[in-house]
């Protein structure tokens with residue numbers, strides 16, 4: 001006995017594995033189920049429940065078209081036009097980095113820095129530098145009602161995605177999107193500065209899979225010789241933008257960069273006597289976020 005839809009999806013999953021668009025069969029199956037669901041306008045539970053039925057005739061052609069894009073290594077999030085992050089669904093596409101789960105570490109640590117800030121009984125002024133599709137700024141602003149959020153990116157394409165997400169998810173009255181270089185567009189003193197800027201060293205960038213290099217913006221990933229060039233410039237700009245005496249700076253980094261990043265931040269900030277450094281590990285146990293708190 002055959003299961004027509006299940007057979008179609010199994011063959012599609014095998015094709016994804018053949019071109020190494022998925023790492024293992026579980027991932028390949030999940031991807032084809034989501035692609036078929038998009039083509040047939042069904043959620044994944046209903047795709048699984050319909051496994052023994054024939055595929056919906058009108059869905060076959062659109063499914064093949066979506067599958068071809070994935071076989072050509074276009075990121076799944078771009079094909080579906082969305083990605084879950086911190087419990088919210090963000091719209092994403094060409095021009096904005098696909099949200100990565102490890103960036104949830106930056107959001108969690110940022111929320112704690114806001115909650116524990118001595119000014120937290122008043123409005124805390126927060127910046128998200130390199131906002132991309134807005135995932136950090138909007139997740140933080142939705143979970144911390146007493147913040148004013150400034151979200152900056154140098155890429156107008158990325159800011160368009162951030163704008164779409166802000167209009168859909170809000171809170172639009174407490175988030176300001178700004179175009180420009182790092183902290184330059186900001187005029188208000190900042191209590192908490194968050195940044196997920198490019199940190200992949202250039203020679204490592206050259207070895208990344210096609211899925212990243214051919215589709216995601218280079219300006220969102222390549223961080224120069226040792227990966228920390230942009231963070232050096234960011235750190236130089238910090239003293240002119242952080243509030244007097246009491247503030248926190250949190251940056252997302254790659255594996256093995258924590259001690260260098262800590263040094264860059266502390267040197268630029270003049271090694272304040274009250275500085276306290278923390279590192280936050282992601283779910284893979286990698287030191288993913290370096291935080292410097294001053295005057296807490």
Ligand SMILES: C[S@@+](CC[C@H](N)C(=O)[O-])C[C@H]1O[C@@H](n2cnc3c(N)ncnc32)[C@H](O)[C@@H]1O
Nearest residue numbers: 130131132153154155158181182196197198220
């Ligand atoms: C690693 S991506 C992070 C995007 C988003 N925050 C996220 O976590 O998905 C880095 C972002 O920094 C932006 N960027 C790179 N250089 C910049 C600069 N000099 N000034 C402002 N933004 C910059 C890129 O356009 C990109 O959107």
